[in-house]
Amino acid sequence: MSELRRAATVAVAIARKDALSELRGRQAAGSTIFFAALVLLLFGFALGPDSRRLADAAPGLLWLAIVFGGLLTVSRLHQLEADDGALEQLALYPVDRRAVYAGKALAGAAAMLVLGALLLPVVAILYAVPIGAAWLPLVAALLLGAIGFAAVGTAYAGLTVKLRAREVMLPLLMLPILAPLLLAGVRATAAALGGDPLGELASWLQLLVAFDVIMLVVGAGTYGFLLED
Amino acid sequence: MRTRILGFAALMAVVVAAAYGLFIVPADLNQGDAQRIMYVHVASAWLAYASFGVTALAGIGYLWRRDLRFDAVALAGAEVGVIFTAFAIWGGMMWGQPVWGVFWQWEDPRLTTTALLLALYVGYLLLRRLTDDPARRAGRAAVVGLIAAVDIPIVHFSVIWWRGLHQGPTFIDPAKSLKAAVPMLFVAALLFMLTAFTLTWAWLMIRRYQLARLESQIEDEVRLGRIAAARRTVAIPPPVAGDEPTR
Numbered sequence: 001m002s003e004l005r006r007a008a009t010v011a012v013a014i015a016r017k018d019a020l021s022e023l024r025g026r027q028a029a030g031s032t033i034f035f036a037a038l039v040l041l042l043f044g045f046a047l048g049p050d051s052r053r054l055a056d057a058a059p060g061l062l063w064l065a066i067v068f069g070g071l072l073t074v075s076r077l078h079q080l081e082a083d084d085g086a087l088e089q090l091a092l093y094p095v096d097r098r099a100v101y102a103g104k105a106l107a108g109a110a111a112m113l114v115l116g117a118l119l120l121p122v123v124a125i126l127y128a129v130p131i132g133a134a135w136l137p138l139v140a141a142l143l144l145g146a147i148g149f150a151a152v153g154t155a156y157a158g159l160t161v162k163l164r165a166r167e168v169m170l171p172l173l174m175l176p177i178l179a180p181l182l183l184a185g186v187r188a189t190a191a192a193l194g195g196d197p198l199g200e201l202a203s204w205l206q207l208l209v210a211f212d213v214i215m216l217v218v219g220a221g222t223y224g225f226l227l228e229d
Numbered sequence: 230m231r232t233r234i235l236g237f238a239a240l241m242a243v244v245v246a247a248a249y250g251l252f253i254v255p256a257d258l259n260q261g262d263a264q265r266i267m268y269v270h271v272a273s274a275w276l277a278y279a280s281f282g283v284t285a286l287a288g289i290g291y292l293w294r295r296d297l298r299f300d301a302v303a304l305a306g307a308e309v310g311v312i313f314t315a316f317a318i319w320g321g322m323m324w325g326q327p328v329w330g331v332f333w334q335w336e337d338p339r340l341t342t343t344a345l346l347l348a349l350y351v352g353y354l355l356l357r358r359l360t361d362d363p364a365r366r367a368g369r370a371a372v373v374g375l376i377a378a379v380d381i382p383i384v385h386f387s388v389i390w391w392r393g394l395h396q397g398p399t400f401i402d403p404a405k406s407l408k409a410a411v412p413m414l415f416v417a418a419l420l421f422m423l424t425a426f427t428l429t430w431a432w433l434m435i436r437r438y439q440l441a442r443l444e445s446q447i448e449d450e451v452r453l454g455r456i457a458a459a460r461r462t463v464a465i466p467p468p469v470a471g472d473e474p475t476r
Contacts, residue, residue, distance in 0.1 A: 163359050176348040177380045180387035218379050222372040229365045
């Protein structure tokens with residue numbers, strides 16, 4: 001029990017450190033969110049000006065913007081440590097690697113949730129989608145999506161940060177893995193916005209939960225190997 | 230020598246199965262000659278999944294025992310699997326054009342899953358090329374292969390759901406058309422092709438494994454040679470001052 005509490009303390013400390021450095025050097029997070037909003041604007045150019053078509057495509061466009069912004073978000077997760085040569089210290093900490101993974105994933109999920117929550121009103125305004133009544137399932141989908149994205153992203157960012165062509169390799173490795181998450185997120189969002197006439201919302205949220213749990217388990221199990229190589 | 234016999238057997242089996250599938254089995258009533266593609270398509274799809282299963286298991290084996298021979302098996306599985314996956318997709322598209330009227334049918338969950346499968350393992354192979362140190366390469370590849378293998382069932386399940394909840398299937402179910410009236414000849418052709426392809430697959434896997442072992446031997450020798458050369462340059466004193474090479 002005390003071991004679990006110790007691991008939780010470590011995870012929270014690492015997540016807090018990441019969040020603090022993100023908040024104090026605000027430019028990176030801010031520009032990521034701005035980039036994702038810009039993607040939403042460009043989707044308008046690509047598919048507009050027919051506003052009904054944009055509203056129909058809104059769930060998919062929202063999640064694509066989240067994925068693009070999310071790739072930049074998770075690529076920063078290990079970047080600070082790598083730039084400062086602190087990755088070795090992180091690997092040498094005498095704590096459970098799974099606690100380090102949990103802390104990194106927690107920080108990533110929080111950043112992803114902020115990204116999603118800020119993009120949601122942008123979608124509502126740009127594509128004229130009313131989100132008022134559906135906010136609870138929407139937030140649930142965003143939260144579950146953020147956790148799944150961070151679960152995969154933490155492992156892969158830890159892997160690619162040491163690679164030569166990491167800017168290409170992170171999306172290349174992550175995007176196919178994220179296909180179920182994208183699919184379930186888009187369908188859940190569409191169901192929530194459409195008033196869920198087919199009663200499929202719960203199934204898609206369950207799929208997201210399953211994805212999150214599986215990827216968290218695999219990520220926690222393999223992160224140690226990535227950190228020590 | 231035994232591998233050579235296996236390769237010869239595989240070649241003969243492919244020739245026999247192809248002749249049987251092309252000339253002896255009659256063309257399908259509904260789909261015509263296009264249906265013959267199914268024999269190679271099904272066989273290569275099944276072997277693609279088998280290859281990636283081998284890659285995942287070998288990756289776990291490597292992480293457990295830290296033996297580079299496991300890594301060579303994983304590499305063989307991924308590379309052979311990518312070839313069979315690409316072949317399965319290509320065959321499916323060639324079949325889809327006359328039968329469905331389109332190359333790419335978004336409502337077929339198998340096609341979409343297989344396309345993602347190809348993307349996953351092309352990424353795996355690219356990752357391998359970007360890491361020079363053999364032990365690191367093996368470790369990273371093992372993790373990526375493991376995550377990809379875990380992801381495949383989720384992808385498949387979610388794509389089936391996606392289509393199922395979206396809109397009902399409108400195409401001819403290939404499984405049904407294989408189980409249709411005159412089945413024995415068709416089933417025999419499929420089984421022949423499966424056997425022939427599996428033999429070929431086994432031969433490719435063994436050869437690729439042997440090649441990977443040879444490659445890592447050369448890698449080791451090059452590295453040892455570099456270390457020896459570095460030692461020599463340290464041991465021999467530099468030439469007299471003023472004799473600097475021109476730049």
